[in-house]
Amino acid sequence: MEYKRKPLTLYNQIPQQKIKKHDSDLFVKDNEYKITKVKEINEKKEVNKNIENDKINAQSEKIIYSNEDKDKNSRIITYNCQPPTNEKDIFRSTWINSKSISIKKINRFIPNKPERVLDAPKIGDDYYSELFDWSLNNQIAISLDSIIYIWDATYGTINTIGNSKEIGSICSLKWSNDGSYLGIGTSEGETQIWDTVNNRKLRTIKRKQDNTSKLDYKIKSKNEEEENLKSKNINNIEPRVGCLSWNKNILTSAYNDGFIHHNDVRIKNSFISIFQAHNSNICGLKWRSDGEYLASGGNDNLVKLWDLKSSKPYMEKADHNAAVKAMAWCPWQLNLLATGGGISDKTLRLWNITTQANLKNIKTESQITSIIWSNHYTELLTTHGYSTNDINIWKFPTMDRISNIKGHDSRILYSGKLYLLINILKNLNIILIFHLMKIALSPDGQTVATVASDETLKFWSVFNQQSKRSFSSAFNSESSNNAIYKTIKNKKNHFR
Amino acid sequence: MTSRKNITLCGSSDIVAEFFEYCINSILFQRGIYEPEDFKMVKKYNLNLLVTSDDRVQAYISEIMEQVKKWIGSQSIKRLVLVILSKETREVMERWQFDIQIQKNVENDSISKKSESEIQSEIQAILRQLTASISFLPILEEQCTFNVLAYTDKNAEVPQTWIDSDPKYIKVNQEQVKLRSFSTPYHSVDAMVSYRFRDY
Numbered sequence: 001m002e003y004k005r006k007p008l009t010l011y012n013q014i015p016q017q018k019i020k021k022h023d024s025d026l027f028v029k030d031n032e033y034k035i036t037k038v039k040e041i042n043e044k045k046e047v048n049k050n051i052e053n054d055k056i057n058a059q060s061e062k063i064i065y066s067n068e069d070k071d072k073n074s075r076i077i078t079y080n081c082q083p084p085t086n087e088k089d090i091f092r093s094t095w096i097n098s099k100s101i102s103i104k105k106i107n108r109f110i111p112n113k114p115e116r117v118l119d120a121p122k123i124g125d126d127y128y129s130e131l132f133d134w135s136l137n138n139q140i141a142i143s144l145d146s147i148i149y150i151w152d153a154t155y156g157t158i159n160t161i162g163n164s165k166e167i168g169s170i171c172s173l174k175w176s177n178d179g180s181y182l183g184i185g186t187s188e189g190e191t192q193i194w195d196t197v198n199n200r201k202l203r204t205i206k207r208k209q210d211n212t213s214k215l216d217y218k219i220k221s222k223n224e225e226e227e228n229l230k231s232k233n234i235n236n237i238e239p240r241v242g243c244l245s246w247n248k249n250i251l252t253s254a255y256n257d258g259f260i261h262h263n264d265v266r267i268k269n270s271f272i273s274i275f276q277a278h279n280s281n282i283c284g285l286k287w288r289s290d291g292e293y294l295a296s297g298g299n300d301n302l303v304k305l306w307d308l309k310s311s312k313p314y315m316e317k318a319d320h321n322a323a324v325k326a327m328a329w330c331p332w333q334l335n336l337l338a339t340g341g342g343i344s345d346k347t348l349r350l351w352n353i354t355t356q357a358n359l360k361n362i363k364t365e366s367q368i369t370s371i372i373w374s375n376h377y378t379e380l381l382t383t384h385g386y387s388t389n390d391i392n393i394w395k396f397p398t399m400d401r402i403s404n405i406k407g408h409d410s411r412i413l414y415s416g417k418l419y420l421l422i423n424i425l426k427n428l429n430i431i432l433i434f435h436l437m438k439i440a441l442s443p444d445g446q447t448v449a450t451v452a453s454d455e456t457l458k459f460w461s462v463f464n465q466q467s468k469r470s471f472s473s474a475f476n477s478e479s480s481n482n483a484i485y486k487t488i489k490n491k492k493n494h495f496r
Numbered sequence: 497m498t499s500r501k502n503i504t505l506c507g508s509s510d511i512v513a514e515f516f517e518y519c520i521n522s523i524l525f526q527r528g529i530y531e532p533e534d535f536k537m538v539k540k541y542n543l544n545l546l547v548t549s550d551d552r553v554q555a556y557i558s559e560i561m562e563q564v565k566k567w568i569g570s571q572s573i574k575r576l577v578l579v580i581l582s583k584e585t586r587e588v589m590e591r592w593q594f595d596i597q598i599q600k601n602v603e604n605d606s607i608s609k610k611s612e613s614e615i616q617s618e619i620q621a622i623l624r625q626l627t628a629s630i631s632f633l634p635i636l637e638e639q640c641t642f643n644v645l646a647y648t649d650k651n652a653e654v655p656q657t658w659i660d661s662d663p664k665y666i667k668v669n670q671e672q673v674k675l676r677s678f679s680t681p682y683h684s685v686d687a688m689v690s691y692r693f694r695d696y
Contacts (some may be wrong), residue, residue: 074574074647077654078661079560083642084552086530 019405104400110393112405114458121455128256128283129171130243132451137177143170150196161199167192174244178297183251185241191253193265205263208271243285252294254282262308275311277304283325288334293353295326295337303339305353319347329373338380340368348382360399373443374463377395381449384493391450391463416448503612508682509568510618515619516594516692520545520578522623523592526630527580529642537678562643563655575647579664583639587667595686610681616679622687625675634694669693669696
């Protein structure tokens with residue numbers, strides 16, 4: 001029913017009941033849909049504008065009186081118990097239930113107890129830094145309370161390098177691909193390269209101002225004073241180096257303001273390029289083993305792929321709903337990249353970078369902090385932070401969950417963040433660099449190490465190869481005649 | 497015509513109590529008292545209805561409904577009110593009121609011959625209307641909780657878990673909308689929602 005307005009009729013004559021107060025396609029017929037305005041109970045009468053209003057008031061008063069009638073004749077009672085609260089964990093903001101994923105059995109034993117537990121007191125509790133790495137020389141670098149410890153997994157010896165005065169506050173650690181040099185990123189924005197054998201700093205790379213941005217400043221600033229002020233400001237807020245990644249002789253640092261800086265460490269003027277990759281903090285950075293592509297993940301929920309020569313991304317994906325910290329290249333299928341999202345995303349995604357297709361996405365139960373591919377099995381391993389704090393192993397390509405290890409004790413649940421550090425020993429001369437909170441590696445591809453904010457460092461031999469060469473042998477002194485160890489010794493001095 | 501069954505008083509109170517249970521569940525979902533992920537869908541009255549899957553809420557509602565069913569059976573309840581009130585200020589935001597009337601002349605042919613499916617379609621209509629009414633109700637901007645009030649006879653049997661209460665009227669800016677009603681041979685239920693209207 002539509003009321004047609006006749007021109008020049010008096011406005012007041014528009015029939016009142018035909019004006020809908022609330023228009024909607026309700027399942028309500030016109031005559032049933034009656035909104036009555038009720039005056040305050042104590043209030044008696046008011047000067048009314050028209051008869052229509054009077055009628056409504058009369059009606060409403062009636063309703064109230066009838067209410068009161070019932071009130072008088074009956075007893076009003078209530079259930080003496082408060083209904084359950086609707087408050088939930090803060091992180092249950094997502095409306096999608098995380099599905100429980102079943103575990104599929106495979107005919108391989110995956111231990112659910114750590115092989116070895118080391119104490120890691122005062123491990124930095126920061127999602128955006130990487131304070132742990134495992135080299136091809138079977139050495140673990142870990143930063144505890146701003147001191148870098150080098151633990152040799154072969155001999156069990158512990159050394160420290162530098163001192164906090166020399167280095168500054170450490171945000172990231174990364175061994176070079178052959179394991180002879182250690183790259184250190186600091187919160188002062190410096191990238192340092194250390195020779196750990198001689199405990200000597202080889203060079204310090206300062207961030208080079210982006211040429212274009214410099215130009216911008218010049219154009220914008222009206223006088224020198226202002227320019228000085230600006231450059232001062234820039235110096236004051238020196239962005240920290242949150243991630244490092246080596247590609248043979250190229251060391252790439254990512255800053256927390258979204259810039260990526262490439263350096264060729266062989267030559268004196270190491271600068272290659274600097275460009276803005278993300279709009280915010282970069283938390284994942286990883287070169288593919290052949291050095292063709294660099295994957296980066298940011299706090300802006302984007303995954304981007306770059307090659308060395310270009311500042312335009314080769315691929316850009318916005319499918320994650322949270323910061324992308326976990327990323328890993330598949331060692332046996334080069335065009336395969338795995339990425340995992342943070343607390344509000346919880347999704348593990350696999351990408352074919354050639355076709356740029358999202359091959360799989362698996363909703364996990366909690367924040368993904370890191371991903372590692374196995375070298376020997378077609379499997380990948382994810383570590384999780386809040387709230388499950390566990391380790392999952394997935395079978396590729398079906399992506400069945402084949403193991404779930406409750407890694408660290410419940411204490412982590414309350415500390416909120418989990419820093420898992422995972423490490424795989426590899427038997428190839430390729431180093432996978434794991435970008436999670438704290439991840440590193442070592443030589444035979446069978447053992448994974450995790451570090452959590454319960455201040456322990458745990459080793460898991462989840463990719464064990466029938467105890468033929470178990471990880472424990474890596475800890476024994478016998479393995480010093482380890483073939484890999486030797487080759488690496490011979491391969492030293494790549495860098496000058 | 498042979499499919500018509502006579503509904504007993506007991507059956508009638510079961511229908512009414514069941515209706516209340518689904519009503520409360522729907523209102524809790526529609527008004528966002530609990531998060532949507534805590535509800536699951538069930539088929540009832542030829543409708544997809546949402547009922548809570550949270551054990552605590554389930555237990556709470558069924559505890560109430562058990563008592564209400566007894567009162568309906570003994571015909572000592574006159575009105576059931578679901579009050580939605582602000583968690584912080586305890587101010588009443590909405591009142592969902594269900595008046596229960598006892599059919600005086602049960603022997604009256606027109607009512608007593610009502611079949612179950614007719615009753616069901618009446619209930620269906622109310623529940624549909626209840627869902628539709630969300631579009632005109634003001635958005636509940638604060639965290640809310642709920643309370644169930646029962647208006648009983650003065651001499652009704654009241655267990656210790658229930659206590660006397662004030663009627664919890666909406667103090668200011670009240671508006672009310674009458675919803676449909678349904679009836680069984682023994683009871684008729686009128687539904688009404690009143691809410692706090694806000695001037696913007």
